[in-house]
Amino acid sequence: MSALKLFLPLDSVAIAMGADDVADALQNEAAKRKIKLELVRTGSRGMHWLEPLLEVEKDCKRIGYGPVSEDDAVSVLDAILGDGRHDKCVGLVEEIPFFKKQTRLIFERCGVTDPLSLEDYKSHGGFEGLDKALNIDGAAICEEIMQSGLRGRGGAGFPAGIKWKTVSEAKADQKYIVVNADEGDSGTFADRMIMEGDPFCLIEGMIIAGVAVGATKGFVYLRSEYPIAERVLNGAIVNARAAGVLGDNIRGTGKTFDIEVFVGAGAYICGEETSLLNSLEGKRGEVRAKPPLPALEGLFGKPTLVHNVISLCSVPAILAKGAKFYRDYGMGKSTGTMPFQLAGNIKYGGLFETAFGVTLGELVNDIGGGTFTEKSVRAAQIGGPLGAYLPPEMYNLPMDYETMLANGAGVGHGGVVVFDESVNLLEQARYAFEFCVEESCGKCTPCRIGSVRGVEVIDRIRAGRDHEKNVTVLDDLCELMVDGSLCAMGGMTPIPVQSAVKHFPEDFGIKQKQEAAT
Ligand SMILES: Cc1cc2nc3c(=O)[nH]c(=O)nc-3n(C[C@H](O)[C@H](O)[C@H](O)COP(=O)(O)O)c2cc1C
Ligand code: SF4
Numbered sequence: 001m002s003a004l005k006l007f008l009p010l011d012s013v014a015i016a017m018g019a020d021d022v023a024d025a026l027q028n029e030a031a032k033r034k035i036k037l038e039l040v041r042t043g044s045r046g047m048h049w050l051e052p053l054l055e056v057e058k059d060c061k062r063i064g065y066g067p068v069s070e071d072d073a074v075s076v077l078d079a080i081l082g083d084g085r086h087d088k089c090v091g092l093v094e095e096i097p098f099f100k101k102q103t104r105l106i107f108e109r110c111g112v113t114d115p116l117s118l119e120d121y122k123s124h125g126g127f128e129g130l131d132k133a134l135n136i137d138g139a140a141i142c143e144e145i146m147q148s149g150l151r152g153r154g155g156a157g158f159p160a161g162i163k164w165k166t167v168s169e170a171k172a173d174q175k176y177i178v179v180n181a182d183e184g185d186s187g188t189f190a191d192r193m194i195m196e197g198d199p200f201c202l203i204e205g206m207i208i209a210g211v212a213v214g215a216t217k218g219f220v221y222l223r224s225e226y227p228i229a230e231r232v233l234n235g236a237i238v239n240a241r242a243a244g245v246l247g248d249n250i251r252g253t254g255k256t257f258d259i260e261v262f263v264g265a266g267a268y269i270c271g272e273e274t275s276l277l278n279s280l281e282g283k284r285g286e287v288r289a290k291p292p293l294p295a296l297e298g299l300f301g302k303p304t305l306v307h308n309v310i311s312l313c314s315v316p317a318i319l320a321k322g323a324k325f326y327r328d329y330g331m332g333k334s335t336g337t338m339p340f341q342l343a344g345n346i347k348y349g350g351l352f353e354t355a356f357g358v359t360l361g362e363l364v365n366d367i368g369g370g371t372f373t374e375k376s377v378r379a380a381q382i383g384g385p386l387g388a389y390l391p392p393e394m395y396n397l398p399m400d401y402e403t404m405l406a407n408g409a410g411v412g413h414g415g416v417v418v419f420d421e422s423v424n425l426l427e428q429a430r431y432a433f434e435f436c437v438e439e440s441c442g443k444c445t446p447c448r449i450g451s452v453r454g455v456e457v458i459d460r461i462r463a464g465r466d467h468e469k470n471v472t473v474l475d476d477l478c479e480l481m482v483d484g485s486l487c488a489m490g491g492m493t494p495i496p497v498q499s500a501v502k503h504f505p506e507d508f509g510i511k512q513k514q515e516a517a518t
Helices: 012-016 019-032 070-081 118-123 128-134 138-148 160-169 190-197 199-213 227-242 273-280 309-313 315-321 323-327 360-367 401-406 425-439 445-463 467-484 488-492 494-503 510-517
Strands: 004-009 037-042 054-058 061-065 089-092 176-181 217-222 258-263 304-308 337-344 350-355 377-382 415-420
Touching (some): 004 019, 019 037, 138 160, 138 199, 138 315, 138 323, 160 199, 176 199, 176 273, 176 309, 190 227, 190 337, 199 227, 273 304, 304 309, 377 425, 425 445, 425 488, 445 467, 467 494, 488 494
Parallel strands (some): 176 304, 217 258
Antiparallel strands (some): 061 089, 377 415
């Protein structure tokens, strides 16, 4: 008799919600009933409210049960062995609107395949991009990336093709690929999800990048809070080496590329690329002045291509399907897809991959279902702790780099953190400065000292002391930090602060004061 095959995520969110206990309960019950059970631990589909989501395949389609608890395991197993009916049955997983509305170019295998199975990876389109890349020269690969319009997904949105070309044209005896997997932004988890759920996608993207620019060694600088990603990624690297995909003579081509995972130092600033390089070299995670650009003098002074995880995970699809295919998704200069991460006070939180151009309202209300507390949405912070707070009046804005920039915001790493009407934006602005106090590397004065002064000024505004004067001081301080900071940590901390003042002045006592004056 063939084994009963079930799928259950090993993803951190699923495990936090009890997936390992569900796995044990299923195995115990199957053993008791002498049923042969093959439990495949996959990545997550990204629908967090359904985790742990147990799936069974029928007629080549997956039927889901979620959220399954340890106590549900026996009755769900009964249902699966019987007519399928159960309170926790959510039907065909790919028909769930949250999932069906997505365009999954990066996450197409996540939640579907066994993350450590190369066979699974290959049978679901894996290595098609690498095979193509191995048959053209480095310059042609760089050109494909340039034509795709891919921009860095770590936050700055810099065109990837320009960086690839710069590293590829640099002359050096050694070049490196460095993956920024520090994922420090609040409310973001796309990097973690793909590393846990489809690590070969990152490995493939890194090899293609290495072959393109002439780098033979890659490092993944991994956030220390991601032990599952570390285990899965290292397991996948071992399997890829054993299969001749990594190491010397990649797929018989004579080309060399290998990868090492480096667990990070646990500071937000180590996500900034030059701090990251210092940390990777074993030094204190302190920002380096630019120039020189890491593309020319990066890790150990050698030309280095630094990319966010999702940037590199976009590469296999670009090579496999072509730059034009990729570029046709998105809008304007924001091409391709972005995994938006819906978090905070939201009913349906999770990962939603779609083409740029989706509106914020669609993400927060239609897809995310509004707030978890069922109160009205008051604000959403876009793009991490250094991102803007936007009010619902702006939710008709399309999510693309240019529109966000024109409205004083940024796409960042695609995080959308939702707040209901109980949020106080003065407290959030204060928190932005506090965060900067904690996380500043301390190298430059506007950021190191400015953030401390920022907390003090906001406290004075809150207390109503010299209110008007302190509102002006707050604005001047923000301007000084933008103009005088060495990196975007100090340079962008004013964004959440100023957006809070601009869109929610009443929380700073500003509107009330004006009204009182009239
Ligand atoms: C304070 C600070 C923190 C950052 N944290 C991250 C991070 O956690 N992950 C990331 O990919 N990029 C982060 N970045 C952006 C990186 O400096 C860099 O732009 C990125 O790694 C480049 O890769 P990309 O072109 O693929 O986006 C951060 C930048 C700053 C200023
Ligand atoms: S802005 Fe802040 S984090 Fe960046 S270099 Fe200056 S002190 Fe360091």
